[in-house]
Amino acid sequence: MQKTVIIIAGPTASGKTALSVQLAQLFHTAVISADSRQCYREISIGTAKPSPEELAAVPHYFIDSHSIQEEVNAGVYEKLALGYTADIFKNNDIAVMCGGTGLYIRAFADGIDDMPAIAPGIRTHLNEQFALHGLPWLQQQLQERDPGFYATAETQNPQRLIRALEVLDATGQSITTFRSATRSQRDFNIIKIGITPPKEILHQRIHQRVDHMVHAGLVEEVRSVIRYREHNALRTVGYQEIFSFLDGYISLDQAIDDIKTHTRQYAKRQLTWFRKDPAFQWFDPRDDEEIISYVQQQLL
Incomplete structure (x- = not known):
């Protein structure tokens, strides 16, 4: 069998993590995160990291691997993810990648140009x-x-x-x-799976996830990293709104409503990004048996 990476992508709260763990268990392999924020140890609630049970079920890469004080970008991710893949391929023909950061997935699959240093x-x-x-x-x-x-x-x-x-x-x-638009050639096969439930279900999941984050201590988490608020990883949905609350500009209820609105908007942008890539095969995440069947057919 040719070495293969199965990429699971889609909007936030679509069910990517659960599916990636299911596939990794099926193929006795590991998951490489393709999320630009889950690598930071200091932020877990607002980034919706895999649960302790999911992390224990299969090995994960690029989760809690960096400090918020470190700079991680698509170029860094490309090198790291290729290294993770090589490590997995030492003992397995299949690796699973899971995440919603489209630029990171593109960097891994196609390569990314070196950008100039910025003062x-x-x-x-x-x-x-x-x-x-x-x-x-x-x-x-x-x-x-x-x-x-x-x-x-x-x-x-x-x-x-x-x-x-x-x-x-x-x-x-x-x-x-x-940007040279020159694609890098990878010496392994890539299967791209996109998942999203119907919009009304996705929005319901987003709202439930935000409520869960707040109950789990999102405000306290944001307060604990307020000194790093200029970091790009914190200039994102879930953190900016709570910063506004902590600064006294809006109420907590308003911050929660804003997070839900901005997360729905972000999910729409994620879908637009991934749907531009014709290599993705799209599924409803509730059709997990159909997804597994498709993957197994591609591996033949």
Whole structure:
């Protein structure tokens, strides 16, 4: 059998973790996380890490592997994930990858271009401007300074906009200049599985997950990392809203409602990203037997 990585992707709260553990148990292998925040030891509740039972069921890579003080990006992830894969392949023909960070999955499957180094002051300045003026300021800056990239950018994703502006400030060139669009060839097979339940069920799961996070101590977790609030991993849904609550700008109820709204919006962006890749075969996560049958057919 050719060495194979089964990638399980989809929107947040779609059931990726449970399915990945099920597949890993079936094939007696390990799971590589493809989530840009679950690698950080200091944040667990707001990142919806696998439960202790799921972590005990099969080996996991890229969970609690880094400190929030470390910088992890798609380029770092590509190298790490290829190393994890090689480690799994020493004893198994199959590895499972699971996550919703589309850029990380693309970096692993296709490779990613080396980006220029960014002076810390540039990022700090842009983050300060974002905090002052919000998303519209980022959008206006990028639309005026790099309209070509802006036309195809994820304009609702502040991290992507800040990244593009960083490159502009550091080099005077568009981020597209550093993208060769040359795919790296991998010496293993990749099976891409996308899962999402019907929208109303996904939204219900999102709302239940947010309520569970709050009951599990999300506010206390966010308070414990407030000194790292400028870190990209904390400029995300679930943390920014609680920061606003802790700063006294909104009530806790409003923060919870905002997390639910922003998570639904994020899930929609995830689906848009993954559906652009025709290699993904899509399933309802409740049809686990159909998914397993499909995977087994691909492995023949």
